[in-house]
Structures are given as C-alpha cells and as structure tokens.
Amino acid sequence: MRSIVMVILTALMAFVAGCRGAPLYSIRVEETHKDVLRVAVAVDRPLSIHEYHRIAEDELRFVLKGARRYEVPVYEVRFEYFAPVEGTVAAERVAAYIWRPDDARPVHTTFQSNTETVPP
Amino acid sequence: MRAHVRLLGLIGWLALPGIVASGSGCGLLYKHAHTERRFTLYSNRSETYLKHVASKVERIYEGLGAVFKVPRERLGHPTILLEGVDTDVVDFHYSPDILGCYIPFLNLISIESTAAPRESETTDPVLLHEIAHHFISTQWPAATSECWLNEGLAAALETSLFDADGFEFPLLNPELGQVARHCARGKEPLLRLPDLLDMSWSQFHDREHRERNYALAWALVYYLLDRHLPADMPLGEKIDALYRLDRGEIAGLEPKWIQFLRSFDLNGALLTYARDTGSATRRTARWAIEKLGQLRSGEDLRLLEELAELLDSPDFQVRVQAHVAFLRRLDQATHSYVLEHEVVHKGVARVKRALRDSNESRSVSLTIVDAAGECRRTQADWVPCLVDLLDSTDGEVRAAAASALSRMSAKPTIVNPDFWREGTPNARGAEIAEWRAWLSTLNDQG
Numbered sequence: 351m352r353s354i355v356m357v358i359l360t361a362l363m364a365f366v367a368g369c370r371g372a373p374l375y376s377i378r379v380e381e382t383h384k385d386v387l388r389v390a391v392a393v394d395r396p397l398s399i400h401e402y403h404r405i406a407e408d409e410l411r412f413v414l415k416g417a418r419r420y421e422v423p424v425y426e427v428r429f430e431y432f433a434p435v436e437g438t439v440a441a442e443r444v445a446a447y448i449w450r451p452d453d454a455r456p457v458h459t460t461f462q463s464n465t466e467t468v469p470p
Numbered sequence: 471m472r473a474h475v476r477l478l479g480l481i482g483w484l485a486l487p488g489i490v491a492s493g494s495g496c497g498l499l500y501k502h503a504h505t506e507r508r509f510t511l512y513s514n515r516s517e518t519y520l521k522h523v524a525s526k527v528e529r530i531y532e533g534l535g536a537v538f539k540v541p542r543e544r545l546g547h548p549t550i551l552l553e554g555v556d557t558d559v560v561d562f563h564y565s566p567d568i569l570g571c572y573i574p575f576l577n578l579i580s581i582e583s584t585a586a587p588r589e590s591e592t593t594d595p596v597l598l599h600e601i602a603h604h605f606i607s608t609q610w611p612a613a614t615s616e617c618w619l620n621e622g623l624a625a626a627l628e629t630s631l632f633d634a635d636g637f638e639f640p641l642l643n644p645e646l647g648q649v650a651r652h653c654a655r656g657k658e659p660l661l662r663l664p665d666l667l668d669m670s671w672s673q674f675h676d677r678e679h680r681e682r683n684y685a686l687a688w689a690l691v692y693y694l695l696d697r698h699l700p701a702d703m704p705l706g707e708k709i710d711a712l713y714r715l716d717r718g719e720i721a722g723l724e725p726k727w728i729q730f731l732r733s734f735d736l737n738g739a740l741l742t743y744a745r746d747t748g749s750a751t752r753r754t755a756r757w758a759i760e761k762l763g764q765l766r767s768g769e770d771l772r773l774l775e776e777l778a779e780l781l782d783s784p785d786f787q788v789r790v791q792a793h794v795a796f797l798r799r800l801d802q803a804t805h806s807y808v809l810e811h812e813v814v815h816k817g818v819a820r821v822k823r824a825l826r827d828s829n830e831s832r833s834v835s836l837t838i839v840d841a842a843g844e845c846r847r848t849q850a851d852w853v854p855c856l857v858d859l860l861d862s863t864d865g866e867v868r869a870a871a872a873s874a875l876s877r878m879s880a881k882p883t884i885v886n887p888d889f890w891r892e893g894t895p896n897a898r899g900a901e902i903a904e905w906r907a908w909l910s911t912l913n914d915q916g
Contacts, residue, residue: 383876384884396563399584403559425886433563447559 373397377409379416385425389413396433396444405429406447426450496549508542513552515583523552523583526594530601533630533637537706538605545608548577554584570596572603574614579604599628610713617674618666621684622691623709631753638753639705640743641692644761647736649685654731661686663724667717689734693727694720737762737769741776747785756791763795770803771811778817781824790834793821794841801845809848818851825855828863835859836870843874853879857905860898865891868898881908 374394382388391405406429417424427449432441496503500512504520508531513520527550535542561584570581579600583593602624606613613620626641654660666686674683691712699708743751743758759780762773777799780792796817800809808814824830825838839859842852852874859871869887876885884890884901 381882383882385886385889386876399555399557399559399561399564402561403557406559423884423886425884444563445559445561 373401379413385423388428391431393431393433402431402445509548509550511550515556529632530597533632534605538609539706540605540609546577548579551580553582570600572600574607595628598630599624602627617669618687622687625688626691631757640754641695642739643688644765646685646688650689650731651734653682664721689731693730747788756787759791759795763798770808773799775813778813781820790837793838797841797845801847822855835867839870839874843877849878860902
C-alpha cells in the first residue's frame with residue numbers, strides 16, 4: 351500500500367515539476383489599414399504553435415467584437431507575437447498568424463475611409 | 471523476477487523496430503496513411519498534404535531510379551514519416567536540429583515538415599536528400615560508414631529539379647558552396663582531406679563542425695563528379711566510379727581540390743546555368759536565377775547587370791523569374807552606389823515598364839507586383855507604379871497592387887481584394903484619389 355502511495359506521489363511530483371504554467375501575455379490592437387487589424391501579443395517566452403493558435407482563437411472573439419462595435423471593416427487580423435530576448439530588455443518577433451474570415455469577405459464592410467492619411 | 475523484467479525489456483526492444491517498421495505500428499501513431507506501389511507515407515497532417523507529398527516522392531523515386539538503376543525489389547517498401555502538423559502559424563523560432571533522416575535497417579525515412587506550408591516545395595530538398603540516402607546505401611552499403619560519400623552525394627542530389635515531365639541534376643549546392651568556399655578562404659587551416667575521408671559518424675555529425683563537414687563533403691563530391699571524372703560520363707556511371715575510386719587517390723587530390731575551392735566562382739556557375747535556357751536545362755536555369763536573387767553576395771552589381779539582360783528573355787518563365795530576382799537583388803544590395811549605376815537604372819526602368827505594360831501577361835504582372843510588395847529599401851521606385859495599377863482594367867492586378875502597397879507602405883488603405891475586384895468605380899476612384907494625394911504630399915516634401 352505504502353509503495354503504491356509513493357509511486358502516485360512520485361508521479362504527481364514529476365507531473366507538477368514538468369508542467370510549465372499557462373503562458374502570460376498582453377495584447378495591443380492597432381488598425382494598420384482600413385480593413386486590417388494588427389494584434390501585437392507580448393508573450394513571456396517563445397511558445398508552441400498550438401499555444402500561439404490558442405491565444406489567437408481566444409483573443410479573436412474580443413477583437414472582432416470591438417471591431418463591430420466601432421464599425422471597423424475587417425478583412426484580415428494579423429497576430430504578431432513578441433518574446434523577450436534573453437539578457438536584454440528588447441523583444442523580438444517570434445511568430446505570426448493571419449486570420450481571415452472563411453469566405454474571404456469582410457465581417458463588416460463600409461469601404462469608408464476611417465483613418466487619417468499620414469505620410470510615413 | 472529481475473531476469474523476467476530483463477527478458478521482457480529485451481523482447482520489447484527487439485519488437486520495437488518491427489512495430490515501427492510495420493504499417494500497423496505507424497498506423498497506431500499517425501492519423502493518416504497513404505500507400506503507393508513503392509512506399510507508404512504516414513502523417514498527422516491533412517490527407518491532401520499527404521497526397522501532394524506522395525506524388526513528389528513517387529516522382530523522386532522515378533527520377534533517382536533512372537540514375538542509380540537499382541532494381542526495385544532491392545529498395546524494398548520504405549516507410550516515410552512526415553512529422554509536423556498543419557498550421558497557419560509561422561514560428562520564426564522554429565529551428566529543428568534534424569530536418570530528415572534515413573534509417574537503413576528499418577528502411578525508414580523521417581521528414582520534419584512543420585515549417586512547410588501546405589502546397590509549398592520547401593520539403594523537396596529534404597525528400598531528395600533522404601531518398602538519395604536510400605539509393606546510395608542500397609547500391610553501395612559501404613557508404614553508410616563513409617560519411618563524406620553518403621552525405622556529400624546526398625547534398626549534391628538534394629538540389630535536383632523535377633516536374634511531371636523531367637528531372638535535372640545541377641549537383642551544385644549554392645548554400646553549402648558558400649560555406650565550403652568560406653572555409654577554404656578563412657584564416658583557420660582547412661580540414662585535411664585524409665581526415666575528412668576517415669571521419670566516423672559521430673565525428674562528422676559533431677554539433678560544432680557539422681555544417682563545415684557537410685559543406686566540405688559536398689565540395690569534394692562535386693569536385694570529383696564535375697571536375698575530376700570525364701564530363702561526358704553519364705551521372706549514374708560517375709556515381710559508380712565515385713564508389714570505386716581508390717581512397718588514397720582521392721586523398722592525393724588534396725592540392726587540386728583546395729585550389730578548386732579557393733577559386734570557385736559560385737556566382738559564375740549560377741550565371742552559366744541561368745543563361746542556358748534550352749529546353750533540356752530550363753528547370754536549372756529558372757532555379758539558378760531564383761538563387762541569384764536570394765543568396766548573399768558581395769557582387770551585387772555583377773549580378774544585377776546579368777539579371778538585367780534576362781529581363782527581356784523570350785522565355786516567359788525565365789522573364790518572370792529574372793524580374794523577381796532583379797527586384798530582390800536590388801533591394802538587398804550592400805552598397806548604395808550600385809543603385810546609381812547606369813545598367814541598374816536601365817533595369818529599374820525595364821521593370822517599371824513591365825509593371826505598367828497592359829500587354830504583359832497577367833501572371834507575369836501579378837508575380838512582379840507581388841515581388842515589388844516585398845521591397846523595402848527601393849519602395850520609392852515601385853509605389854507610384856503600384857498606385858497606377860490600382861486603376862488597371864484587370865481586377866486581379868488591382869487587388870494584387872493594393873496588397874503589395876499595404877505591405878510596403880504605411881499609408882492606410884483598403885486591402886480586401888473583393889473591393890478592388892468588384893467594388894464600385896466611384897468607391898475605388900475615391901481610394902485611388904487618396905493614394906495620389908498622399909503621393910503628391912510626399913513629392914512636395916521632397
């Protein structure tokens with residue numbers, strides 16, 4: 351009995367030790383074009399492809415909801431992921447993901463200019 | 471008790487290769503399987519991707535089979551594992567240690583395809599490399615203990631070019647060629663040829679020197695096939711001669727080989743291929759032009775001059791490839807004086823003409839527009855042309871121009887191709903007017 355408990359405890363400790371916490375991240379949404387949104391995701395470390403995808407799926411609902419509220423047409427949402435560079439305060443782009451509606455048509459189209467024209 | 475555990479462990483280890491090698495074992499580990507006459511593919515990627523790769527693998531077995539002339543039954547029925555998942559996420563940090571491997575005793579090829587988009591050709595060199603190992607180790611089993619031969623020959627064959635109609639073997643590996651030349655011209659003493667010939671598997675694949683060893687192994691095999699053996703000898707016979715060459719004789723070629731490496735004109739070799747656009751070498755010509763646009767080089771002016779001459783090629787695909795390569799080369803030119811050279815000016819004018827030429831075929835226009843959209847340093851040259859194209863009579867060209875402008879310019883625009891294809895002329899006109907006003911503001915600012 352005692353050996354079974356020890357085995358279970360060891361397995362549990364190994365599991366806990368092997369687990370990394372859920373990724374921490376913050377996002378910033380920008381309207382880079384009249385129908386394109388850019389979501390800059392600052393992650394605490396480089397992640398797996400699945401984790402990048404899951405973050406995009408989680409955030410997309412809120413991003414689209416906000417776009418509808420402000421009547422921003424959305425043809426494309428570009429997710430860009432940035433992670434800290436070891437030993438510096440800088441961050442580097444580590445991954446990207448582009449989302450488009452399935453039918454390749456915008457969620458909402460007004461085709462009205464809603465951004466200022468600013469030369470670079 | 472311990473004896474039983476050991477016995478069970480031993481049985482497990484002995485059974486593992488069998489389980490892995492057998493279809494049922496892989497079937498348990500992978501979602502999809504695709505069996506062809508010569509091989510079985512397993513993968514967790516989509517069945518569409520599996521079929522796409524299967525057709526390539528079939529073609530590679532045909533192409534290499536014609537060179538090696540190994541009876542089919544000797545090759546057995548290999549298992550090919552395509553690792554990776556289908557995803558639209560681009561992971562810039564992704565850098566696998568091993569892109570592929572061939573395990574002779576299991577007749578198993580494993581390919582890492584995570585970084586490969588669904589319809590791309592990025593896995594072609596890895597497939598060619600690993601399938602070449604299959605042929606080499608089947609035809610000449612001793613090659614498995616001679617890393618320079620096995621890896622050098624596979625690296626020469628990985629640049630082979632193929633489509634449904636044919637196969638070409640340039641044998642030139644530009645990336646490894648650059649590394650080999652760098653080693654030969656560097657301050658550190660070059661690895662001695664006898665040492666390269668005698669390297670064990672672990673010495674050859676040593677993490678610190680692996681890249682150098684691959685490059686020198688390719689350089690040796692390329693030298694022997696392309697410079698040492700008779701030029702008129704068919705490739706299959708050359709490979710056979712390579713197996714049988716006396717190793718002492720090869721070691722004795724060291725001074726000539728080093729001389730070859732130090733004077734090797736990689737750009738010159740690519741330019742020779744690029745100019746030879748005959749039907750038997752057209753795949754190699756297009757590949758060489760593409761490489762001339764991609765590779766880092768200190769000879770931008772020489773390459774731009776040569777590429778400019780290909781901009782008017784009567785071969786439609788060479789013309790497209792030359793335009794793309796010219797744009798890329800121009801955008802990554804190391805010295806700005808290159809951009810002021812007369813020949814380069816003429817080339818830029820030629821590309822602009824092609825962009826505005828309504829008689830140019832749609833696929834040429836779309837490809838050039840797309841390539842222009844990737845230019846960062848020379849964007850001032852292309853933006854006015856692309857703005858003009860927003861008014862093109864062809865909706866696809868309008869959409870491609872808008873997409874290119876959205877990538878290269880900070881001015882917000884409508885990217886949605888449906889708008890540019892089908893939007894009302896008034897709405898499009900308003901957007902174009904906005905672009906022209908923005909351009910004139912830029913011009914006024916000087």
